[in-house]
Amino acid sequence: MKSLESWNWRGWVLPVFLLAVWQLATAQHWVNTKLIVPPIGVLTTGLKQVTQTDFYVGIVLSLGRDIGGFVAGALAGVALGVVVGVSSLADRVLSPTFHAARQISLFAWLPLLSALAGTGELSRVIFIAFSVLYPVALGTIEGVRSVSTGHREVARVYGFTHWQLLRRLILPSAAPQILGSLRLALIIAWMATIGAEFLLVNDTTGLGEIVFKGRRAFDVELILFGLLIIGLIGGSAGQLASRLETHWLRWRAPIR
Amino acid sequence: MNASVDDAAIFARQGLQIAQPVARHVAQPRLSTRFGWLAQYAANAGLGLLLPGLLLALWSVTCQRHWVAEQILPPPAAVVDALYEVVQSDELLTHVRITLFRLASGLLIGGSVGLVLGFGMALSERVKAYVLPSFQWLAQLPVLGWIPLLIIFVGIEEPLKVSVVSIAACVPMSLGSMNAIRNIPRNLVEVGRVFQFSVWQLIRRVVLPAAAPGLFTALRQSVTQAWLAVIFVELLSSSEGLGFLMAYSRSLAQIDLVIVAMLVIGVLGLLIEGALQLLEQGLLGWRRSVF
Numbered sequence: 334m335k336s337l338e339s340w341n342w343r344g345w346v347l348p349v350f351l352l353a354v355w356q357l358a359t360a361q362h363w364v365n366t367k368l369i370v371p372p373i374g375v376l377t378t379g380l381k382q383v384t385q386t387d388f389y390v391g392i393v394l395s396l397g398r399d400i401g402g403f404v405a406g407a408l409a410g411v412a413l414g415v416v417v418g419v420s421s422l423a424d425r426v427l428s429p430t431f432h433a434a435r436q437i438s439l440f441a442w443l444p445l446l447s448a449l450a451g452t453g454e455l456s457r458v459i460f461i462a463f464s465v466l467y468p469v470a471l472g473t474i475e476g477v478r479s480v481s482t483g484h485r486e487v488a489r490v491y492g493f494t495h496w497q498l499l500r501r502l503i504l505p506s507a508a509p510q511i512l513g514s515l516r517l518a519l520i521i522a523w524m525a526t527i528g529a530e531f532l533l534v535n536d537t538t539g540l541g542e543i544v545f546k547g548r549r550a551f552d553v554e555l556i557l558f559g560l561l562i563i564g565l566i567g568g569s570a571g572q573l574a575s576r577l578e579t580h581w582l583r584w585r586a587p588i589r
Numbered sequence: 590m591n592a593s594v595d596d597a598a599i600f601a602r603q604g605l606q607i608a609q610p611v612a613r614h615v616a617q618p619r620l621s622t623r624f625g626w627l628a629q630y631a632a633n634a635g636l637g638l639l640l641p642g643l644l645l646a647l648w649s650v651t652c653q654r655h656w657v658a659e660q661i662l663p664p665p666a667a668v669v670d671a672l673y674e675v676v677q678s679d680e681l682l683t684h685v686r687i688t689l690f691r692l693a694s695g696l697l698i699g700g701s702v703g704l705v706l707g708f709g710m711a712l713s714e715r716v717k718a719y720v721l722p723s724f725q726w727l728a729q730l731p732v733l734g735w736i737p738l739l740i741i742f743v744g745i746e747e748p749l750k751v752s753v754v755s756i757a758a759c760v761p762m763s764l765g766s767m768n769a770i771r772n773i774p775r776n777l778v779e780v781g782r783v784f785q786f787s788v789w790q791l792i793r794r795v796v797l798p799a800a801a802p803g804l805f806t807a808l809r810q811s812v813t814q815a816w817l818a819v820i821f822v823e824l825l826s827s828s829e830g831l832g833f834l835m836a837y838s839r840s841l842a843q844i845d846l847v848i849v850a851m852l853v854i855g856v857l858g859l860l861i862e863g864a865l866q867l868l869e870q871g872l873l874g875w876r877r878s879v880f
Contacts, residue, residue: 343715344722355775422636429637430644436818436858437851440824441832442845444839446660524731531733532824556737564730571729 370553378554379561386545390564398454399526406522407515410466414473414511415503431436431470439525440463443532452533457526462546465518465523472514476507508580513531523567540566605653622719623792663845671845672852680834685853688830692819695754700811703756703762707807710763711770724763731817745826750819757818758811765807769800805869812861820854 352372359371382388416423417431443460450456480503488502504511532540540563545557641759645665651657652664673679706724710717736753743749773796781795797804831850838846 339641343718347719347723348726364764425633425636430640433855433859434639436862437855438820438858440817440821441835441851441854443824444835445844445851448839448842448844448847449657520731524733528733528821531736532821542762544737548740551741553738554739556741558732560730560738563734564726567731568726568729 344357370557374381374554375557375561378552379558382555382558391543392566395526395530396566398457398461398529398539399522402458402526403465403519403522404460406462406465407469407518409462410469410514410518411473411511414464414470417470418474418477418507419503435467440528440532443529445449447533457529457533460529461522461525465522468514468518468521469511472510472517473507475514476510477503479510480506496556512578512581516571516578519565519570519574522564523570527563660842661844663848667845668848670871671843672849675846675849681849681853684829684831684834684850688823688832688843689857691750691754691823691830692815694751695819696758696812696815697727698751699755699758699815700762700808703807703811704766704804705761706759706763707766708770711767716768721767724760728760728764732760732814733821736822740826750822750830753822754815754818758815761810761814762807763808766800766804769803769807770796772803773799801873805865805873809862809865812865816858816861 356372375520393436413427413431417427442463446456446460446463452486482507484502493501526539527541530539531545534542534545540559544556544559544563546554547559614664648662649665652659652662706720710721732753735756736749739749739752743752777795777799778791781791788793819830820832823830824836825832827833827836831854835847835850838844838850
């Protein structure tokens with residue numbers, strides 16, 4: 334734990350300074366306060382929002398889609414990665430299509446998906462799962478390829494069944510790469526959640542919709558508050574993932 | 590390894606299994622013709638085309654048997670027709686040109702800002718201490734989040750698109766270049782100091798070549814992010830460009846055009862990645878690496 338003296342105060346200088354300038358600029362009316370709202374306004378709007386149930390419903394829905402899509406995509410990604418990594422036949426059949434489809438930018442899939450599956454919950458979850466599929470599969474392939482031959486031979490000596498091979502050799506060996514890619518995929522999934530909510534406009538609620546409502550009503554405070562929450566959730570999810578990764582991989586000896 | 594019956598009995602009692610001599614992972618069976626390598630290559634290509642071929646067949650059958658309404662999924666022939674039409678009428682070229690222009694300008698602006706920031710943060714401990722925390726915090730927010738704010742400040746014309754792409758390209762470029770420079774081995778810098786290089790010489794002869802691989806990775810990342818951003822912002826609010834083409838055709842239920850646009854985006858992505866690889870080969874060809 335860092336003591337108070339060694340607290341990294343320098344990182345706070347810039348944000349605090351900008352915040353102060355912002356507050357001053359709006360208080361002195363140097364700028365159009367309709368566009369550049371005072372930070373206090375963001376706070377008050379935020380407090381107002383926090384008291385409405387709509388807000389929490391929106392967050393829960395967004396998070397629900399995010400987690401649901403993430404889990405589905407991660408499972409599929411690990412499965413795909415293991416299959417492609419282990420079997421060279423599967424690699425030659427699946428990889429070309431996989432890599433070609435990867436070239437098409439993620440959001441470019443959305444119109445086709447919305448045509449095939451509508452603009453409701455299902456297409457959002459499918460989209461999020463799809464966005465998670467690629468990074469996780471790539472990481473898993475890399476992890477599977479890094480299984481050491483020594484370990485493989487020990488497994489052969491012990492006569493592992495396929496299931497044991499998976500559970501005791503492949504997954505633990507590939508765990509660092511898989512968990513690393515899962516962390517990246519978490520960030521991508523959150524981005525896909527918000528993006529899908531912007532693009533697949535519907536009557537359901539969600540965090541992205543709150544921001545969208547703010548934009549339509551020109552309520553800059555609402556937009557800023559929504560952005561703050563989006564960033565907070567994304568950031569804390571990233572932190573949580575980091576902690577989990579360190580915890581699960583603590584059997585690893587440090588590199589240095 | 591020959592196991593006697595006794596061994597087998599012992600193992601069986603313990604509930605273990607003797608390891609049978611398993612076929613080691615054999616090299617892929619070589620076709621023993623004179624043009625073996627060519628046949629091998631053809632076999633691999635054939636396997637690779639197996640899945641797309643199957644999907645294409647499934648697609649055609651689905652449309653022929655009308656399992657899905659035609660407005661939702663047009664047959665492949667319609668897609669080819671649409672492609673032909675849109676190439677003929679120069680419409681595609683216009684959209685591609687506009688999208689590429691936005692991508693390029695955003696990459697240029699965001700990339701150079703990111704590069705400068707990355708260099709600054711890597712070379713000066715002070716700058717890093719002041720700037721990096723705010724940067725990392727800003728990086729948590731997906732670029733798309735900035736769009737509603739930017740729309741209100743900058744309007745929905747060209748500046749919006751270019752600024753979104755710039756922001757998207759800036760973050761990975763700066764973080765990546767900072768890491769690339771931080772990972773330069775110490776001894777190289779020391780050699781530079783022994784030779785009494787000036788700062789400029791140090792940068793040109795030590796820092797840039799050593800950091801080049803990492804810089805290329807950062808460039809690739811920012812190209813990916815910039816692509817994502819340009820497509821997203823064009824889908825959301827634009828009146829021209831590939832993303833607009835997709836959104837517009839989608840709203841008119843012309844899914845064949847949507848698929849055409851997707852294919853064009855994919856091809857463009859491939860071309861850009863190919864160009865990056867060529868560039869990397871040209872600049873980093875001197876590298877000798879283990880793999």
